[in-house]
Amino acid sequence: MLNNVRKKWISLGCWCLAAGLFVFSSSCDEEEDGVGEESGVITIKASHKGIMSGGTVMYTDSSTKVSQREWLFAGGIPETSSEPEVTVQYDSAGLFKAALRVTYTNGETELEEVTIRVVDGLTAGFSADQSSVIEYSYIQFSDTTIGKADEWLWEFEGGEPATSTERLPNVRYKNVGMYDVKLIVKQSGEIANTDTTLVSDYVQVVSAPSLDPEYEVDNENPVEYESVQFTDLTEGGAETYFWEFEGGEPATSTEANPTVLYQTSGTFEVKLRTTRTEPDRDETLVSDITVGLAPDITADFVANATSVPYGGEITFTEESSDNAQEWFWEFEGGTPSTSTERNPTVTYSTVGVYDVKLTVTRSEPSRETVVLKSDHVTITDPQPPVANFTSDYNKTLVFDAGGTVTFTDATTNDPTSYFWEFEGGTPATSTDMNPTVTYSSGGTFDVKLTATNSQGSNSKMLANYVVVASDGTVCDDSPANLIACGNYAGESDDLSGWRAATGSSFATDAISFTQMDHLGVSSAVVSSGAGSISYEMIEGNGLVIFTGSEFTVDTEADYTFTSDIYAETLGTTSGNMVVEIAIIPKGTNDSNLYRGWQAPADMKDQWATKSVTKTLPAGTYVVGYRLYGGHSKWHFDNLNVVKN
Structure with a gap:
């Protein structure tokens, strides 16, 4: 039923005398046609009470005695009209009023309204979690319809089920092929609606892969009495397994990943049969596995002593191969005389020389090995010590x-x-x-x-x-912050703190210290005390390092290295004689911190004190000399390093 609202107005006018009667009129002029005429009847007709969005409604005005009409269409296209018949389109959902105002020939005006319901339409649509599957696979379909559908009818060509009224059906496809999918959606209620979508060849079903039996093992080179873990690697969705293991324990298995023990060596057949029911597949793989001989066991032992006085004890420790399982010892002259302990302790009470024998065994597979060490133990008559x-x-x-x-x-x-x-x-x-x-x-x-x-x-x-040092310092006038100091006082020929080599690089040449025989002690050339360190350089270059007094730098600071140096010329000396003092980071022989002098007259054949100051980063250092020139002899004494 249309919701019509009717309203009526009487235009203001005046009373006029007409035919002897007073009548109300909009004008008091001369009497005109229509004066005293009754109003018409407003009548609106709408083609639909409700439509889908995008649809149209035809409005018809059948009113009588109309001199003027005005239409107003809320939410419609067009929005206004003066025609007696108008078609209006509604593009959005909602409740909309259509109003008609008519003016009758007698001047009266009347208004009538009609309400139209517009609802959204349906656009059928769907999607799936996959559209290309193998045989016997399921596809999950989803409704993607635009609009408020409340009924669904699916048609699945080639699927199980073939039809469905569920909104989200799950369908199985067993056979290879291309298949259509159709969806009909409906909206019930006052304004019913329906839409259909059909997608041809939407589903592609391909052949399921054939079973391809395969496996791997955790031990590719097993030996006797070792187990092998077989792991199934079959592709194609195997559902059952049947293994056959020639020579193995167990001989068969239905597990996917069985473990098999091989007790004997040889080459044995391995058979794996795999099956699948949907679609039906049955494939078998035949291969082999080679089991090797277990390695022989080895026997050996050591003793914490091989010579003790009588009454002493010796502990024996076996060092046989890891696969030994039992030990049997035989101790000639010992107590106990035999033992099955792995590492026994034996007492020897009689002076003599004795054998020791060890037999090691393994049960699976059976192996035995013997080691005999003749005259291995010497028991002595105790002797007094020799002090050193x-x-x-x-x-x-x-x-x-x-x-x-x-x-x-x-x-x-x-x-x-x-x-x-x-x-x-x-x-x-x-x-x-x-x-x-x-x-x-x-x-x-x-x-x-x-x-x-x-x-x-x-x-x-x-x-x-x-x-x-009797005066509390080693080197003359040493300051209180002395870091390292050394000289030779003539009390010993021990040169263990000095190193000498031929070459020009502390980083490489000094590693071998090849000229230790050129290093010595001189009592003839002395700066102080009873002697000096001397080094004879035959030819080329020489290196001398004093490792006996290394020093440590805790934080970066300036340090001064001072040394007495004597360049002794020999009859064969030729060319310049040059010495470089080096401060060397310990362990690297890096000589990038050095100072060089060409020997002046005050150093040739006489003592001269030389020094160099360097900024040293934290680390441990030793000092050295790098020498150049021909055949010559160098002397060093009273060296020290002082933190400035």
Whole structure:
């Protein structure tokens, strides 16, 4: 039913005398036609009560006695009209009013309204999670219709199901081919609507791949009594597996990834059958695996000692191959005489020379190996010790008071106790095996060691072994912030702190120190003390490094290196004699920090003090000399490094 609203107006006018009667009129002029005429009847007709957006409604005015009409179409095209019949288009959804105002021939005006419902239309559409699949695959369809559909009818050519009224159907395609998909959507209610979409060859179904049986193993070269893990690599969607393992345990398996033990060596067949039901496939792979012989076991052992006094103990440690499982020892002259322990301890009570035998076995596969070490153990009659010792004391470096020396026992014949005597040292005596001693006063001091065991005692004494600078400094006028210092006082021919080589590069040539025999001690050319370090350069270039007194730089600062140098000319000396002092980062032999001099008259055949100042970054350093010229002899003494 149209929602019509009718309103009526009477135009203002005046009363006039007509035919003897007073009548109301819009004019009091002479009587005209129509005066006293009744109004017409307004009548609107609309072709539809409701339409889809984009549709049209035809409006018809059938009113009588109309002298003028005015249409107003809210939301429509056109928006206004004065025609008795108008077709109006509505492009958007909503409730819209169409109003008609008519003016009758008697001057009266009347208004009528009609309400039209416009709803959105439907545009059918769909999508799928995939459109190309293999046989027996499922496709999930989704409705993408524009508009508010409430009914769906799908048609799936070649699919299962062939039709569906679900909004989101899941369809299976079993057979190869190209298939159409059709969707009909409906909207029910006061304004019914429907739309259809058909996509030809939307679904492509291709043949499922054939099964391709394949596998890999975790051990490609197994040996007897080793297990092999088989891992299925079949492509094509295998559903069942049946393995056959010739020579293996188990002989068959339905697991996808079985583990198989091979107890004997040889080449064995491996068969893998794979199946699939939809679509039906059945494929078999036949291959082989080679199992090798297990390696032989090896037998060996070591002892913590091979010579002990009678009554002593020896611990034996087996070093057989990892695949050994059992050990059987035989100890001639020992207690126990046999053992099945892996690493036994044996006591020997009688002097003599004895064999040791070890048999190692393995059960799977069976293997046995024997090692016999004849006369391996010597049991002695205990002897008294022979005392001896060494130390870290550098005889080329006379150190300041307050320095320390660590002594290391080197006594033979198994001493059981020690008694050290340190003249001028703290402590003055010690029973430690390897004591460390501090020397607080200058002087030259003896060191004595007495070593004892059950058979007696023995002593060794080295006179004047340690030399400590008596004035508290090593080099003359050394400042308080001395970093490193060295000279030769003539008390020993020990040159362990010095290195010599031929060449011109500390980075490469000095690595081998090939000219140690050219390095020595000179008592004839002395700057101070009783001697100096001397180096004879035959020809070419030479390198001398003092490693006995390395020094450490904690933070970057300026340091000055000072050395007494004597360039001794020989009868065969020719050409210039040049020396370069180098400060070398320890471990790199990098000589980029150096200062060179050509030997002037004050250095030739006489002592001269030379120095160089460099800015050194944090690190550990040693000092050295790089020498040029012909056959000559160089002497060095009283070297020190001072932080500025």
